[in-house]
Amino acid sequence: MQAEEKFTNETWPASPEKQTLEAKNKFLGFWFFLGGETVLFASLFATYLALKDKVPNSEMSLAKDLFEMPLVFAMTMILLTSSLTSVYAMYHMKNFNFGKMQLWIAITVLLGLVFLGLEIYEFNHYVHEFGHTFTSSAFGSAFYTLVGFHGAHVAFGLMWFIALMIRNGKRGLNLYNAPKYYVASLYWHFIDVVWVFIFTVVYLMGMVG
Amino acid sequence: MSTLAQKKGFGATIWDYLTTVDHKKIAILYLIAGGFFFLVGGLEAMFIRVQLAVPNNDFVSAGLYNEILTMHGTTMIFLAAMPLVFAFMNAIMPLQIGARDVAFPFLNSLGFWLFFFGGVFLNLSWFLGGAPDAGWTSYASLSLASEGHGIDFYVLGLQISGAGTLIGGINFLVTIINMRAPGMTYMRMPMFTWATFVTSALILFAFPPLTIGLFLMLFDRMFGANFFDPTMGGNTIIWEHFFWIFGHPEVYILILPAFGIFSEIFAIFSRKRLFGYSSMVFATVLIGFLGFMVWAHHMFTTGMGPIANAIFAVATMAIAVPTGIKIFNWLFTMWGGSIQFTTPMMYAVAFIPSFTMGGVTGVMLASAAQDYQYHDSYFVVAHFHYVIVGGVVFALLAGTHLYWPKMFGTMLNEKMGKWTFWLFLIGFHLTFFIQHFLGLWGMPRRIFTFNEGQGLDAANAVSTVGAFFMAVSTIILLINIIMTSIKNEKVGSDPWGDGRTLEWAIPSPPPFYNFKQLPLVRGLDALWIEKMEGKKGMTPAEPLGDIHMPNNSIIPFVMSSGLFVAAFGAMYHADEGNTWGIPVLIIGLLITLGSMLVRSVKDDHGYHIHKEELVDDDDKGVKA
Numbered sequence: 001m002q003a004e005e006k007f008t009n010e011t012w013p014a015s016p017e018k019q020t021l022e023a024k025n026k027f028l029g030f031w032f033f034l035g036g037e038t039v040l041f042a043s044l045f046a047t048y049l050a051l052k053d054k055v056p057n058s059e060m061s062l063a064k065d066l067f068e069m070p071l072v073f074a075m076t077m078i079l080l081t082s083s084l085t086s087v088y089a090m091y092h093m094k095n096f097n098f099g100k101m102q103l104w105i106a107i108t109v110l111l112g113l114v115f116l117g118l119e120i121y122e123f124n125h126y127v128h129e130f131g132h133t134f135t136s137s138a139f140g141s142a143f144y145t146l147v148g149f150h151g152a153h154v155a156f157g158l159m160w161f162i163a164l165m166i167r168n169g170k171r172g173l174n175l176y177n178a179p180k181y182y183v184a185s186l187y188w189h190f191i192d193v194v195w196v197f198i199f200t201v202v203y204l205m206g207m208v209g
Numbered sequence: 210m211s212t213l214a215q216k217k218g219f220g221a222t223i224w225d226y227l228t229t230v231d232h233k234k235i236a237i238l239y240l241i242a243g244g245f246f247f248l249v250g251g252l253e254a255m256f257i258r259v260q261l262a263v264p265n266n267d268f269v270s271a272g273l274y275n276e277i278l279t280m281h282g283t284t285m286i287f288l289a290a291m292p293l294v295f296a297f298m299n300a301i302m303p304l305q306i307g308a309r310d311v312a313f314p315f316l317n318s319l320g321f322w323l324f325f326f327g328g329v330f331l332n333l334s335w336f337l338g339g340a341p342d343a344g345w346t347s348y349a350s351l352s353l354a355s356e357g358h359g360i361d362f363y364v365l366g367l368q369i370s371g372a373g374t375l376i377g378g379i380n381f382l383v384t385i386i387n388m389r390a391p392g393m394t395y396m397r398m399p400m401f402t403w404a405t406f407v408t409s410a411l412i413l414f415a416f417p418p419l420t421i422g423l424f425l426m427l428f429d430r431m432f433g434a435n436f437f438d439p440t441m442g443g444n445t446i447i448w449e450h451f452f453w454i455f456g457h458p459e460v461y462i463l464i465l466p467a468f469g470i471f472s473e474i475f476a477i478f479s480r481k482r483l484f485g486y487s488s489m490v491f492a493t494v495l496i497g498f499l500g501f502m503v504w505a506h507h508m509f510t511t512g513m514g515p516i517a518n519a520i521f522a523v524a525t526m527a528i529a530v531p532t533g534i535k536i537f538n539w540l541f542t543m544w545g546g547s548i549q550f551t552t553p554m555m556y557a558v559a560f561i562p563s564f565t566m567g568g569v570t571g572v573m574l575a576s577a578a579q580d581y582q583y584h585d586s587y588f589v590v591a592h593f594h595y596v597i598v599g600g601v602v603f604a605l606l607a608g609t610h611l612y613w614p615k616m617f618g619t620m621l622n623e624k625m626g627k628w629t630f631w632l633f634l635i636g637f638h639l640t641f642f643i644q645h646f647l648g649l650w651g652m653p654r655r656i657f658t659f660n661e662g663q664g665l666d667a668a669n670a671v672s673t674v675g676a677f678f679m680a681v682s683t684i685i686l687l688i689n690i691i692m693t694s695i696k697n698e699k700v701g702s703d704p705w706g707d708g709r710t711l712e713w714a715i716p717s718p719p720p721f722y723n724f725k726q727l728p729l730v731r732g733l734d735a736l737w738i739e740k741m742e743g744k745k746g747m748t749p750a751e752p753l754g755d756i757h758m759p760n761n762s763i764i765p766f767v768m769s770s771g772l773f774v775a776a777f778g779a780m781y782h783a784d785e786g787n788t789w790g791i792p793v794l795i796i797g798l799l800i801t802l803g804s805m806l807v808r809s810v811k812d813d814h815g816y817h818i819h820k821e822e823l824v825d826d827d828d829k830g831v832k833a
Contacts (some may be wrong), residue, residue: 018419025312029383034478036375036413043421043454047436047447054442138442145425159802160809167810176812194339 005175012096012173017182030183031173034190041194044146045124045201051142052206055141060137061130063206072203075118076195079154088187093181098172101181105161108188112158118153143202150198153191160184228761230314231721235321235592236300242325243292249332250284251683252630253277258640258676261669264661274506274657275342276359280332282345283363286459287370288328290597293605294466295324296376298405300616302381304712305399307390307730309723312383314759315808320377322769327370331775334362344655346456349437349448353429355444358780361430365776368423369769371416373678378412381405391750392730396490399710399734400476400483403490404469407497408462414501415458422451431783449511455466461500464596465493468535474607475539476734477707478554479546485538486733492531492538499528499643509580518577525575532568534559550625551705559634560599567595570645585655588648594641606633606686614704618717619697625689631683636678643668643675702746709734722756725823753824755817762813771800772773 008076013019018027018121091106123144136146161184168177217225226238256277260268269277303440305310311317333341341363343352351362383407385398397404420823428434435441437448476483483489505521539561570592574580583589606629613621635812652659659665663788703713711728712719714736726749732738739747775797782790 025383025387028387029379032379032382032413036417040415040417040421043418043451047421047425050444050447051436051442054444054756056441083385089795105671134428138435138438138444141425141428141436145428145434145436163806163809180809194585 007096007174009096014094016093016173016175016178018179020179023175023179024063026183029179032185034186037190041146041149042199044149045197047204048142048146051138054142055137056140060139061126061132062139063202064133064208066126066130067203067206069203069207071118071122072107072199075122076199078111078115078118079192079195082108082115083189085111086188087114090182090185093173093178096173101173101206102165102169105165109158109161112154112161112188116151116154116158119147119154123148129187147198147202150194153187153194155156157184157188157191212222213775225761227766228318228763230310230318230759230761232299232303232311232314233616233718233721234318235317236296236298238321238325239292239296239299240616242321242328242479243289243296246288246328246332246685247282247293250281250289251680253281253284255676255680257281258673260657261659262673263670264659264663264666266658269657270656272342273342274669275655276340277800278655279341279344279347279359280335281342283331283346283367284328285597286345286463288324288331289374289462290327290601291374291603292324294408294463294601295320295374297401297605297608297612298377298381298408298466301712301713302402302405303384303388304615304715304719304723305402305710306385306388306393307711307724307728307735308384308388309727309756310759311380312388312803313380315762315765315813316376316380318762319765319768320373320380322765323373323376323772324370325373326769326773327366327368327373330369330773331362331366334359334366337362346428346452348445348452349426349429349446350445352426353437353445360426361780364423364427364430365780366421369772369776370421370471371419371423372772374412375416375770378409378416381409382413385409390724390727390730393735396487397730397733399469400472400486400489400493401466403493404465404472407493408465411458411462411465411497411500412745415455415462418451419455422448422455425451427779431779446508446511449508450504452490453507455682457504457507458500460596461496463601467601468493470604470608470611471539471560471588473710474553474557474611474813475542476709477611477705478549478557479543480549480707481542482734483538483548483736484541484544485534488534489538492534495531496528499531503528506575506580509577510584515577522575522577526572529568529572536565549707551610552621552623552630553607553611553831555627555630556603560603560607563599563603563634563637564596567592567597567599570595583648585653586648586652587644587652590654591641591644591648594644598637598641606630609686611705613693614700614717615712616718617694618699619693620700620704621693622689625685625692629689632678632682632685636675636680636682639675639678640672641675644669647672703736709737711735711747714739722758722818725756726750726753753820755819756823757815757817759815760813762808764808768801768808770805771797771802771804773797774800 018024055062085104086110089101090110092098092101092104132140132143133189134140162182164177164180171177210349213489228239229235238650256269257274259272260266260270299311299317303309318335337358337360339353339357341347341355341359342357343360343363347360347363352363365422370417381728385402389398425434425436429436429438436444437443437445439445472483472489503521503525505517506525509518509521525631539557543558550558574583574592608622610626613619647665648654650664650668652665702708703715704717705713708714711730714728728747729750731748736747741744775794778790778792778797780790781787782794784790
């Protein structure tokens with residue numbers, strides 16, 4: 001089957017993301033990449049747990065002083081919802097409904113942008129209200145590195161989605177770009193899963209002390 | 210070296226190699242770059258041995274000695290052994306599974322250029338204010354105190370080349386899973402392919418901890434973070450853990466492909482099926498798994514406590530079991546075979562006792578209580594050179610001789626090959642055997658000189674003489690390569706006469722599409738099966754049809770160069786009064802991200818070689 005072939009609703013395959021050999025390779029390779037990313041984040045979590053609340057003097061803020069439930073809960077809900085909207089996008093991709101797919105990806109991007117905005121606000125808040133910075137303590141370095149790495153992943157995922165939407169906006173779905181959308185949404189889910197762990201390990205465990 | 214070079218202009222050839230996505234050409238790039246860094250690392254080794262030849266020597270200063278020693282280890286592991294292993298994986302593995310290329314030809318090229326730019330960046334430290342000097346392990350408590358930019362070169366250079374290695378690992382995994390020829394089941398894959406498979410999985414899970422370790426070091430040194438600074442709440446042991454969680458699998462990443470190459474050699478030159486194939490597969494997978502369970506045996510004296518030490522000691526000793534399975538399987542492969550002592554086979558036979566000695570001292574070191582005696586002495590130096598030189602370097606030299614005809618279409622001179630072998634073997638044992646005793650007599654590792662009259666003089670002199678044997682042997686190999694390339698006597702598809710696997714069924718060097726028709730694999734040692742039935746080559750599994758090929762691209766080169774530029778920005782921005790660091794860092798990252806964007810939005814469907822063109826090739830003797 002040719003990647004450039006034109007499709008209709010009837011001829012569109014059930015699993016467009018792994019129809020060609022290139023797509024199968026991309027699909028599998030991306031899962032392996034996510035395996036490597038898992039180890040990457042596991043290493044960052046280990047660093048964070050080793051250095052949590054490790055500060056040079058007793059005046060500095062600890063995790064239990066910093067974190068507040070309403071903000072991180074809102075962030076969590078927004079990011080989880082964006083994962084759901086990217087599922088809707090993939091649902092429409094499988095049904096060969098390009099317009100709705102683009103729409104749901106646009107909603108995903110919007111939610112991602114709100115999340116990123118809240119994260120920037122959060123970091124700003126810690127820096128200015130608590131003097132908790134990247135260089136103020138080992139705890140600060142570990143916190144900003146772990147959460148910041150995640151934030152950088154979110155930013156990269158947003159750029160990826162936007163590039164895909166603009167590039168393919170006029171030409172619709174085919175077997176060449178369907179796998180591209182699919183792995184981008186896989187990446188988005190991965191970012192979401194990592195956040196669930198950050199929410200638990202950094203924020204919930206941080207608030208109970 | 211290739212026939213292409215003679216037909217095309219010099220500039221066109223360079224452009225061809227800069228943009229190539231062909232796994233065979235990328236293999237040649239890895240071989241040249243890895244070979245170059247091997248010579249650089251070897252030169253550094255010679256400086257070390259000359260400095261230690263006599264007591265109180267002043268051939269190099271103490272500070273320079275630290276830099277040479279650090280760069281010798283770093284270069285040999287990351288920039289010589291790894292890429293040379295990758296060269297053979299790239300050149301041979303796709304042919305062994307009957308594939309036309311790897312799964313991601315573009316990423317293959319990207320992986321190479323990342324490695325290359327990382328390696329060049331690291332070695333530029335020699336000319337830009339001094340090389341790293343905290344040992345190849347670069348323990349944080351030492352490296353954070355190191356002045357100048359040496360450690361920064363180490364961190365950034367390894368970060369860039371490590372990304373390339375990770376990409377290569379993913380690529381090989383997907384290639385082996387998705388691209389095998391019809392009939393090539395997992396348990397029919399040649400041992401070298403199995404070794405590549407397990408190695409790639411190790412790379413996938415071992416490199417991210419190194420990436421993070423390097424990031425933490427980078428942030429500490431260049432961006433004011435405090436991960437390893439105890440006065441700010443940091444903990445220097447974190448680096449040790451990350452380094453060895455990567456570092457121990459790394460030694461299996463190097464040795465498993467070596468085992469794979471030797472498994473091929475034993476079978477070919479004994480004219481026998483590899484003894485205990487399935488137990489070999491099992492042992493390879495088990496070594497790969499256990500390789501992740503033992504990292505802390507490098508840290509017995511760090512103070513983890515008796516429980517942790519005991520667990521890691523026992524786990525380490527357990528690795529001797531699958532390794533022992535392999536040693537006996539190789540011996541039984543030779544048993545009753547009609548053995549031909551070609552150059553590759555001589556390396557293979559010499560490898561068994563040499564490597565086993567390294568394995569035995571490995572088990573000695575694994576015993577935590579004993580390790581307190583051996584730690585940081587020349588005994589350790591002797592141990593790891595016995596496994597890495599006696600295992601990996603022997604395999605790389607053997608593989609060079611074995612696969613040279615497949616990669617370049619011409620045989621290396623056997624007579625000179627045997628000179629290389631004997632000088633290297635003698636030189637290797639002369640250099641390193643005595644170092645066991647130097648260690649037991651109390652000589653610590655990494656010292657730049659020693660006093661007279663401590664009983665260390667004669668042994669160090671002997672060790673240095675051995676190093677010169679290896680240097681001469683390497684020079685003979687280089688002469689051999691040059692003379693062979695000038696003569697350039699073309700050979701057929703199966704120059705050793707006893708090839709067993711698919712790579713020996715196609716011309717040397719293979720056409721750029723490898724297999725005109727994918728071969729039908731009917732069992733282990735696919736070509737040997739056909740030979741035993743009196744057939745000349747493989748039976749095709751498909752009718753002659755159009756072949757889909759990827760386009761060349763310069764983007765991988767540009768993408769990698771962006772990180773190279775960014776690294777300079779990151780490094781110098783921490784200098785006092787530096788204003789251009791951050792802009793350069795951003796420009797470099799933009800080059801990389803921009804190339805990624807171009808790659809993403811520019812459609813690349815590749816092209817087709819048409820059936821008719823393939824038929825014409827028949828005159829040139831290309832068959833399935």
